[in-house]
Amino acid sequence: MSTSPAAGGGPTRGPARFISGVVEGFYGRPWTMEQRTELFQREQKWGLNTYLYAPKDDYKHRMYWRELYSPKEAEHLIALISAAEQHKVEFIYAISPGLDITFSNPREVAALKKKLDQVKEFGCRSFSLLFDDIETEMCPADKEAFSSFAHAQVSVTNQVYQHLGEPETFLFCPTDYCAAFCTPDVLRSSYLLTVGENLLPGIDVLWTGPKVVSHTISVQSIEEVSSVLRRAPVIWDNIHANDYDPQRIYLGPYKDRPTDLIPKLRGVLTNPNCEFYPNFVAIHTLATWCKASPKEGPRVVET
Numbered sequence: 001m002s003t004s005p006a007a008g009g010g011p012t013r014g015p016a017r018f019i020s021g022v023v024e025g026f027y028g029r030p031w032t033m034e035q036r037t038e039l040f041q042r043e044q045k046w047g048l049n050t051y052l053y054a055p056k057d058d059y060k061h062r063m064y065w066r067e068l069y070s071p072k073e074a075e076h077l078i079a080l081i082s083a084a085e086q087h088k089v090e091f092i093y094a095i096s097p098g099l100d101i102t103f104s105n106p107r108e109v110a111a112l113k114k115k116l117d118q119v120k121e122f123g124c125r126s127f128s129l130l131f132d133d134i135e136t137e138m139c140p141a142d143k144e145a146f147s148s149f150a151h152a153q154v155s156v157t158n159q160v161y162q163h164l165g166e167p168e169t170f171l172f173c174p175t176d177y178c179a180a181f182c183t184p185d186v187l188r189s190s191y192l193l194t195v196g197e198n199l200l201p202g203i204d205v206l207w208t209g210p211k212v213v214s215h216t217i218s219v220q221s222i223e224e225v226s227s228v229l230r231r232a233p234v235i236w237d238n239i240h241a242n243d244y245d246p247q248r249i250y251l252g253p254y255k256d257r258p259t260d261l262i263p264k265l266r267g268v269l270t271n272p273n274c275e276f277y278p279n280f281v282a283i284h285t286l287a288t289w290c291k292a293s294p295k296e297g298p299r300v301v302e303t
Helices: 033-046 071-086 106-121 140-145 147-164 191-200 219-229 259-265 277-290
Strands: 020-025 050-053 091-096 124-128 170-172 204-207 233-239 267-270
Touching: 020 033, 033 050, 033 071, 033 124, 071 091, 071 170, 091 106, 091 170, 140 191, 140 233, 147 170, 147 191, 191 219, 191 267, 204 219, 219 259, 233 277
Parallel strands: 020 050, 020 267, 050 091, 091 124, 124 170, 170 204, 204 233, 233 267
Antiparallel strands: none
16 A cells, blocks of 8 residues: 555655455445344454444434433443454444534533543544545534634544544545545545645545446545545445335345555445345455555456
């Protein structure tokens, strides 16, 4: 993996591990502990290394993000983090405060830090802040404090990242997380330009490609967004997702992403079907793709 360019300058960190694995980031019933443990086993067997915990219907991940986990919930998360570690899978805890956070309120930022401090006590060392699928209109207090929505998000994200001790893995999901959301386009998006210029260089950015569900992702499109973000993105890939159409289940392979993308990316995480067991062809073939070299066909992964 090539070095990631720093905001406002040259490279500041060396080659990093290619992030590869699964994001549980769909709308719908979250997976069970047993299902997640089975996922970790398969990820380890197939050579994937990451699990991003971001189930939209875990209320304390999103809607009630300020609330600390109860002792019973804490026990569950501790066991989950431990299971991932046992299978050499990096557990990334994501929180999504964007529905109602007041970015300029120190008490709100303190509540966010306190919540992540609690999860850190559970043994988690990797984190993500998600600002996807939210309204972009700022409250009056935030309008006074920040020149744009992007500045507000970046300010809080940088604060949290530094508060947590600048974790080796820290992901940021922008509100404009695909090219279709960028105005007027990726290269001229004031939102993305602000993120690229001001987000601390140790923070990686999630990106879904040309669209929310991208049927293809080209090398050129990734080079464009990387130049604006000043870092290679991590693809949050919705190719396997079905939460927007529960009558549909994706049973096919990971496809229509050239292996020439691999050296241009920080990583790839697939956000698969809500139903757990139909996902293994998709996840298995993602593992095969990740092991390919540019201009080569994917190598076989042990089943």
